[in-house]
Amino acid sequence: MSAGRWARDLGMGLRFAFAGGREGWTRALLTAVGVGLGVALLLLTTALPGALAERDRREEARLNYTYGEEIERADDTLMTADTDTEFDGRDIRGRLLEPEGGKAPLPPGLREFPAPGDMVVSPALKKFLDSDDGELLRERLPYDVVGTIGEQGLIGSQELSYYAGAEGLAERVGDGTVGRIDSFGNPDPTQEEADPVLVLLVLVVFVVLLMPVAVFIAAAVRFGGERRDRRLAALRLVGSDGGMTRRIAAGEALGGALLGLVFGTGFFLAGREFAASVEVFRISVFPSYLNPSPLLALLVAVAVPGAAVLVTLLALRGVVIEPLGVVRTARPARRRLWWRLLLPLAGIGMLLPMVGQGRENGDFNQYLVTGGVISLLVGVTALLPWIVETVVARLGSGSVSWQLAVRRLQLSSGAAARMVNGIAVAVAGAIALQMLFAGVGKDYTKETGYDVSLAQMEVRLPEGTDIAAATAKFEETKGVREVHPLSEGHFGDLSWQKEPQRFAELTIGDCTTLREVAKLPSCTDGDVFAVRGGEYDTDTPSLSRPGQKLYLEKYVGDGRTEDVVWTVPEALKQADSVKDPTGARRGGFLMTRSAVPAGLAEAVRGQLYLSLDDSVPYAREYVRNTAAAIDPLSYPMTWQATERSDRYESIRTGLFVGATAVLALIGASLLVSQLEQLRERRKLLSALIAFGTRRRTLSLSVLWQTAIPIGLGLLLASVVGMALGAVLLRMTSTPVAVDWPSVLRMTGMGAGVVLVVTLLSLPPLLRMMRPDGLRTE
Structure with a gap:
């Protein structure tokens, strides 16, 4: 078939899309809005890598790197x-x-x-x-x-x-x-070695976030199915053959897709400016960050119209268009199951070779991972129409609203499945990712060792700060229950200018606080202890002989130091190390306050462990204010029982940001789809009202028409999501466990989006339920 005939027929379809009067424009606008929302998110996705790279570049450019070789004062420092x-x-x-x-x-x-x-x-x-x-x-x-x-x-x-x-x-x-x-920026940037499991997470996150977008675009180009069928029948009546009719229909879809590209670009530019005023999960960007890759943007511009033509031609392959109507208006043939199972089976087949690979055997094959995840998620869109058709065919009697809904679904189960395909794909992917995150999360989470029952914050004071005065100020701070003060330093066996060979810790505090770091035989103010059993401490026994001189380094300003000399006393007691509030076992020497000689207190650094009253609002902020008033360079730190890897946490945050955008797209696209379906059935609704059907009955029937396929879609999504999650966990050599709270949360979020969309569609539904909707010209 010649390219000229294709171009002529597609062009005729384009004219029908934009020159078909109010009906044509309404249909084209609905298609354009649905496609445009998807295009906007695709453009956003293509811009994200560049935005994240720009954030990293600016962070790197402003680093004040103060480690390494000391710099002498100069005109450029x-x-x-x-x-x-x-x-x-x-x-x-x-x-x-x-x-x-x-x-x-x-x-x-x-x-x-x-x-x-x-x-x-x-x-x-x-x-x-x-x-x-x-x-x-x-x-x-x-x-x-x-x-x-x-x-x-x-x-x-x-x-x-x-x-x-x-x-x-x-x-x-x-x-x-x-x-x-003498300059900003990191003078010696190093590339961190990639973790195969984290690379796998990033890859799956991108596939899972983009798949619902592709599904929504494919559904959006099929708006106006029933009215389009009547138009196509009219074309057959005036002499076009079946192939020409399908090409004209594809041209009509192409027109909506091209307009959708324009809308999508507009949505993206508007969202790009809006991005400057919002922060999602503590992440914000400037509009200038969001510049899509030209190559990826070109791919979107070509792929979306091409997909519109292809989807339309594929959708019409099984439809017989005759001059007097479309065969689809009769009872359609039963859908076959066997070929629909091939997609998820192919996906599992691509992922199975990597089962047990873990992070020890190199990177995962990115092509197999991408292909496997896509096949499994696309399998949801293939299976859902068969499941909806099979289930609704067996639904029986009930209330009038139930029967209206069931009959409508029996006549057009495909349209109902298309509407919820995106939700099902998004939920299936989210469940799999939540299982994967929950399974590997423990590998990127470690115990800090902090005893949060004793203290919830730690304040590190600069060297030379009067710890007694600082303690008194914190005791008066709102929200502070108790203060445990300690001072710390390090002894050497030689002057620090001569580079000591043996070292010992020094800890200063009152008897109550010292008992938190060591088991003391007895303690009165003035005692000094040598600690046995400290972690990594092998020098204390040789440094604790009475009369031994030890040296403590004291900073005197501008990089200069001097030594403070301390002599080990005769009355030295022994103590056994225990885990301190930070989870470490200290060694070295313990001193009570009155045993500290003059000059030594200015050479140690104070640390305060604070117990807070969490019933006081902003208790931690009051602590930080007090610390800043004592010294702007003091460092208050909130204790946590566990901490997570920064890279793992950033990927997890990226998932939440992307999922938020996808959920917003899902809601907006579903609303457009729902409004389009209501517009298609305006005369039917008006006829039912004219015959005396109650509005409440019709409203409930619309709710049932949404709830039934959504329930089936979420059930299928849960099964596929858990299967995909199990395979991904086995690939990372992680025991398989279903994160049921996450499964319920994801399905609940999907159902919540549909409920909100249904509620928003009720006002236009009520406006359409009027007898005057039967008026025609």
Whole structure:
């Protein structure tokens, strides 16, 4: 068949789509909106890798790398200190700056250095500080806001960040809190070795998030099925053959798809600008981040219209279009099951060779993983129409609304299945991913060892801070029940300028607190103990001889240190190490407060373990405010019993962000599909109302028509999702276990989306249920 005939017939279909009057435009717009929503999400997906890479690049560009070889003061050096904090679960990035010359490096996003006492903040932080909710945080940041950080200095539009001017930082160089730099950025970036299981997670996440989009686009191009059939019959009546009629129908779908590309681009551009004002799971971006890859965007532009033509031609293969009607209006032939089982079986067949591979045997084959997951999820769309048809064919009598719904489903079970295919695919993929995340999560989660029953926060004070005064301030802080103060340092057997060969820890505290780190025979103020059984401690026995001189390094400013000498006393007691509140076993020496000689207290670093009253709102924020008032460089840390790998957590967060976008698409597409079906049945609804059918009955029938296929779809999705999850777990050499709470949560979310869509479709349904809908011209 010549290309010219194809082009002519497709062109005629395009004209029908846009020149068919109000009916044609309505149908084209509904198709375009459905396709456009999918295109927008596809464009967003193609832009995500670039957005994440840009976030990483900007984070790398603003690093103040203070480790490694110390830099001498010069005209191009800058003193900097990290003052990161958090507020109500949100991270706040903070830096103190003190330029040492006219050529000091300026952080990205700043035009000039803030003066001491001033700060430059991100737009989001400025907005928060100006709000009523920012009152507690303003107490912690006692600087005058003199400007905002430019986009190049931020990784996201909603990031909370500030740079504050400081003075006197040179006196604290080398104490672990202040550093000197001559440039921003990491001078020695290293590429972290890829974890095969994490790569597998990323691959499956992308497939699972994109599959529902493809299903929705395929469903959207088939809007207007029944009215289209009548138009096609009219074409046959005026002389077109079957092939020409199908090509014209494909051209009509092509018109809606092309308009959908325009709509999708508009939706994407609008969403791109909207992205700057939202934050999803603590992740935000700038509009400039969201630039789709040109090659992938071109692929979307070609694939969507091509899919519209292909889907339409495939859908009409089994339809006999005659001049007096379409055979589909009669009872359709029963669907066959055998070929529908081939897709999920093929998917399992592609994944089975990798079962037991784990992370020890190299990377998973990306093509087999992608093909297997796609085949299993596409299998849902193949099986669901057969299941819906088989089940509704056996449904019997009931209320009038039930019978109306069942009869409608028996006549058009395919359309009902198409409407819920996207939900079923999304839920099946989500269940599989939740099982995989739950199964491998323990490999990326470890116990911290912190005793959260004793304390919930730890505050590390800079060297030389008066720990007694700091303890008193924290005891007066709102929300603090109890304070356990300790001071820590390290002894060497030689002067620190001569590089000691043997070392021992030093811990200073009152008797009550020292009993949390060691088993003491007895304790009174003035006692000193040598600790036995500490982790990795082999030097304490040889350093605990009475009269032995030990050296403690004390920072005196600008990178310079001096030694504080301590002599082991005659009255030295022995103690046995136990697990301290951080989960470690300390060694070395324990001192009570009055046993600390003059000068030694200024060479140790204080640590306070705080027990909080969680019934007090913002108790942790009050603690952070007190710590900042004592010293801006103090470091309050919230204790957690467990902690997760950052890479694993970022993938998990990415899944939640993507799932949120997909659920929004599902809801919007379902609503468009529901409205299109109601529009198709406007005259039928009007006829039923004219004959006296109650509106309540019709509303319930519409609800049943949605609930039955959704229930079947979610049941199928649960089975397929658990099967896929089990195979993925076996691939990672993880014991198979069904995460039932996740299964119920995912199915509940899918059902919730459908319920919301149904409720939103009730107002237009009620407007259509009027006898005057029978009026015609």
